[in-house]
Amino acid sequence: MYRILSKYNLITILPFQDTYFHASALHKNIKLSNDLLRLNYLKHSPFTNPNIITFTQEKSLMIWFYKQEVNTTIVIPESYLLFKELKDTHTNAIYVIHDEIVKVLIIKESRLVSAFTLAVLDESAIAISMDEFQISKRVDMDSSEYAKLKTNALASLRFKDLYQFNQLDLDKKTLLNRFVDYASYPLAGLIAFAILVSYAQESVLNAEIENLKESYEIEKSKNTEVKEYIKEHNANVKKWKGFVSKELVYVGPIVLLESLYGIFKEEENAHLVDVTINANKMSIKLTTDKSPVVFLNRLNEIKYFSSVIIQNTYKPRDSMKIITYDIEIKTLKDV
Numbered sequence: 001m002y003r004i005l006s007k008y009n010l011i012t013i014l015p016f017q018d019t020y021f022h023a024s025a026l027h028k029n030i031k032l033s034n035d036l037l038r039l040n041y042l043k044h045s046p047f048t049n050p051n052i053i054t055f056t057q058e059k060s061l062m063i064w065f066y067k068q069e070v071n072t073t074i075v076i077p078e079s080y081l082l083f084k085e086l087k088d089t090h091t092n093a094i095y096v097i098h099d100e101i102v103k104v105l106i107i108k109e110s111r112l113v114s115a116f117t118l119a120v121l122d123e124s125a126i127a128i129s130m131d132e133f134q135i136s137k138r139v140d141m142d143s144s145e146y147a148k149l150k151t152n153a154l155a156s157l158r159f160k161d162l163y164q165f166n167q168l169d170l171d172k173k174t175l176l177n178r179f180v181d182y183a184s185y186p187l188a189g190l191i192a193f194a195i196l197v198s199y200a201q202e203s204v205l206n207a208e209i210e211n212l213k214e215s216y217e218i219e220k221s222k223n224t225e226v227k228e229y230i231k232e233h234n235a236n237v238k239k240w241k242g243f244v245s246k247e248l249v250y251v252g253p254i255v256l257l258e259s260l261y262g263i264f265k266e267e268e269n270a271h272l273v274d275v276t277i278n279a280n281k282m283s284i285k286l287t288t289d290k291s292p293v294v295f296l297n298r299l300n301e302i303k304y305f306s307s308v309i310i311q312n313t314y315k316p317r318d319s320m321k322i323i324t325y326d327i328e329i330k331t332l333k334d335v
Contacts, residue, residue: 002157004279008239008243009072010239011072011073014075014078016079016103016115017101018066018067019066019115020046020047020066021116022063023063023111023114034052038052044063044065047066047067050067051067051068052064053075053076053077062111064077073236079103079105079115081150081153082097082149086149087111088110091110093106093107093139094106094135094139095139096121096140097141099143101117103146104126106129108133209230250279250329250330251304255304256282259304260284263298263299270286272285273286273287273322277329282326282328283325283326285324286322287320287322288320292310296310304329304330305328306328307327308328311324312324
């Protein structure tokens with residue numbers, strides 16, 4: 001996903017050293033407005049009038065301050081990417097990354113509680129941090145391990161990660177938040193969501209233009225901001241249209257799911273466990289007491305699939321077999 005989004009200049013990964021991280025506890029699971037964030041937390045920033053990115057995990061608020069101006073729709077801090085990749089390795093640990101500068105991540109109870117950099121390795125600073133957060137586990141990583149970690153983090157980037165940073169400007173009246181809650185497919189979900197956002201914004205913008213026509217004739221000098229907004233909006237719509245026309249050339253997920261459910265018969269004791277779609281790749285898991293070849297043959301008969309292979313078969317004790325199939329989806333022109 002990252003490769004495609006960066007190709008269209010739709011995403012920025014903020015370098016570790018260009019952000020200042022602050023973690024805070026929330027008394028309630030609430031969504032703070034940008035004004036409230038600045039009022040309550042701006043005092044923690046070392047920057048003057050910074051940009052702010054937030055991420056809420058239960059009652060824990062993570063804030064990144066940064067000064068860099070970006071013009072992409074999506075902005076994610078590098079330290080979050082590393083945290084996302086490491087949080088399931090050790091629930092309580094301090095990671096010391098030895099690169100051109102020393103990068104330090106502290107994870108406690110699977111939450112990012114601190115992220116900072118050091119010009120050179122300072123063992124006393126590491127020791128103080130471990131004592132402050134009562135962390136005993138230390139993991140040191142060299143530059144090659146760091147590069148691999150970052151590559152894996154970018155490769156595992158999902159739509160949910162992009163949405164949770166609130167970089168896509170949503171009008172609550174469009175109810176697009178509800179769509180996000182039900183989106184199941186990483187790339188397909190992002191595309192559908194972004195298209196809906198663009199068209200919803202376009203509709204709102206057209207209505208605003210009609211309301212401004214009369215005042216525009218009187219106060220032409222005040223329409224510069226609107227023109228810039230229109231220009232920026234049209235550029236974003238053009239990006240997404242180009243993205244869709246070049247990259248989204250596969251059969252839609254709803255059609256694929258409908259075809260999948262057609263391979264099951266009522267009298268059979270078999271059902272789907274999991275489905276993942278990413279561009280032209282699909283992975284499905286199903287449970288059955290039949291031979292894996294039975295469903296392999298049925299899947300190969302679906303006209304939307306160009307190839308189907310059995311990835312693995314697993315049979316838990318006293319349960320049916322769990323079979324994983326990897327599928328390549330045909331392009332629309334080949335269907």
